[in-house]
Amino acid sequence: MNQRLTSQIVRFSFSFLFCLGLLTPRFSHADSTAVAAAGAPAPAVAAAGGGDAVGGEAVFKANCKQCHAINDVVVGPALKDAHKRWPSKEKMAGFIKYPQKVIDGGNAYAKGLYDKYKQYMPNHDFLTDGDIDNVIAYIVKESENPTVAKEETKVGPSSPEKGSDEGSGLLAPVIAILLVTLSVVIVLLLVVINLVSKILGQKREDLNESDIDQLEGDINWSILFNHPLFKGVVAFVFVVMIGKVVFDKFYSIGIQQGYAPDQPIAFSHKLHAGMYEIDCNYCHTGVNKGKSATIPAANVCMNCHNVIKTESPQIKKIWNAVENNQPIKWVRIHNLPDLAYFNHAQHVKVGGIECEKCHGPIKEMEVVQQHSPLTMGWCINCHRETVVKTEGNAYYDKMVEIHQANHGTKKLKVEDIGGLECSKCHY
């Protein structure tokens, strides 16, 4: 009799716990990869020919990511299938190690790359041969990976980890607590049921027929489902799930107008871009080339600071970063949610829009802050109001012609070239 009820509950509990168990690794997994990524370059695996893609990923993230993505041009070319563009792995490794030597040495392909990207990739002679093997293995592997990282290109150089990682980092302990709580609740339930059945069993003679039926018959699930404890647990799980969704959303959008976090080094735009009039492009090299503006790597700072103000403690931090081969952990300020696509080159180079139009008076900012709301309404408004810069752009000649045929002298606005279409801004 009550054994049956107990065993059903036990079975139910186990399958429930099992399902939860299946769910949790997904969350904690994100966590562990984030840790791996943040770690120092993996020790070189002296792989016999092969190379270790996992170790290579760490090398890539620490040394290459600020300039390369697999599928997108960042500062350097997209590295998808790069290994197929080189006659041998040794040649490719040689190039990665001493690019300038190869380019100036008369390798026509390398020269072509240089002509296109107009800058030398830095030497990587500080990497071991094992590291380079590994990073090539990583490139090979990622080239074959069809789902690879739109994500990857989104993250600026040395920009802080994405919010979602932080979210799941917090989530893992929550799930663990949840599991423990549930186990305790289930054990308590079993004890209570056992006790009640025992007492009822002893008082059998006092029970009427329907009570005995209840005691011996099949489980009445509706009793379980209507039990306040069960409802409580379900509600709790539900609240936690909703909590996660809201939390993630909050993290990915969260950052707001006026946001001006403290940075690891007191870098001043007012001083560099304002007073010394250093061109934005000098540091944010991506603005004319691709999606991301990019934050300069520490060795860009070293172009000047290996001689300027070397005694300053702030500048010593840059030296440290370079010597330890660790990116400076700038805190990212502007950050659209993943669902939206924004491209700097499209706006700066093609559209001819000044940085200040969107980012405000950067040249006067001691500490950068987010000037615009970065909401969908903000993007759309500008696309409604702004006239497309068509002069000198043959690409638009035909469109202007058609537009004028239909609308007379009305100017061609961004909305007229599809700037309000959902798919232009959403993946």
Ligand code: HEC
């Ligand atoms: C500071 C920016 C920068 C960094 C850091 C950088 N690269 Fe490059 N890379 C370039 C540029 C620019 C080119 C184009 C060739 C040139 O002009 O030097 C390039 C070219 C390449 C190519 C040739 C691509 C092709 O299409 O054949 C490979 C391979 C490559 N890089 C691998 C790497 C690896 C691996 C790392 C990290 C260990 C790395 N790069 C780090 C800027 C960079």
Ligand code: HEC
């Ligand atoms: C000497 C290098 C240098 C120059 C020149 C420079 N920047 Fe920066 N910029 C940085 C660095 C480093 C950061 C990251 C630290 C920070 O936020 O202050 C940054 C951050 C930014 C950010 C915020 C990025 C984020 O996290 O969202 C914007 C916007 C920006 N710069 C725009 C500009 C504009 C516009 C100019 C030209 C008027 C310019 N910068 C010139 C180095 C430079």
Ligand code: HEC
């Ligand atoms: C084109 C040259 C140039 C580049 C590139 C450059 N700086 Fe500077 N930086 C200067 C000059 C000039 C000063 C002012 C020095 C002085 O006050 O005597 C300065 C001052 C500073 C100071 C203030 C130091 C102090 O203690 O007063 C910091 C911090 C700094 N730079 C950080 C950076 C960082 C970080 C980068 C890279 C993102 C960078 N700089 C890139 C030229 C440069």
Ligand code: HEC
């Ligand atoms: C039409 C508006 C617009 C213009 C013009 C613009 N930006 Fe941005 N910028 C943005 C938006 C939106 C983001 C956030 C992008 C994201 O999160 O994907 C951003 C992000 C950045 C970042 C953060 C890192 C990154 O790579 O995304 C830097 C640095 C930056 N802009 C620099 C510049 C500079 C320098 C210029 C001028 C040469 C410029 N921007 C012109 C809208 C603009």
Ligand code: HEC
């Ligand atoms: C200051 C005005 C301005 C703001 C703000 C602005 N844009 Fe644009 N956008 C333009 C202009 C101008 C063009 C046309 C560039 C060209 O000639 O291709 C454009 C073009 C585009 C295109 C290509 C449209 C097409 O039909 O080819 C996309 C996508 C886009 N913007 C996305 C965004 C997103 C996302 C935001 C907000 C985060 C944004 N824009 C904010 C002015 C703006």
Ligand code: HEC
């Ligand atoms: C010019 C670029 C642009 C166009 C066109 C555009 N969006 Fe967006 N959209 C954005 C940006 C940027 C965000 C993120 C900022 C925000 O949440 O306000 C966003 C956010 C969203 C969100 C999420 C809101 C949230 O709360 O997270 C939805 C849903 C959405 N857009 C739907 C659409 C639909 C449907 C269309 C077509 C009718 C469209 N968008 C056209 C730029 C655009």
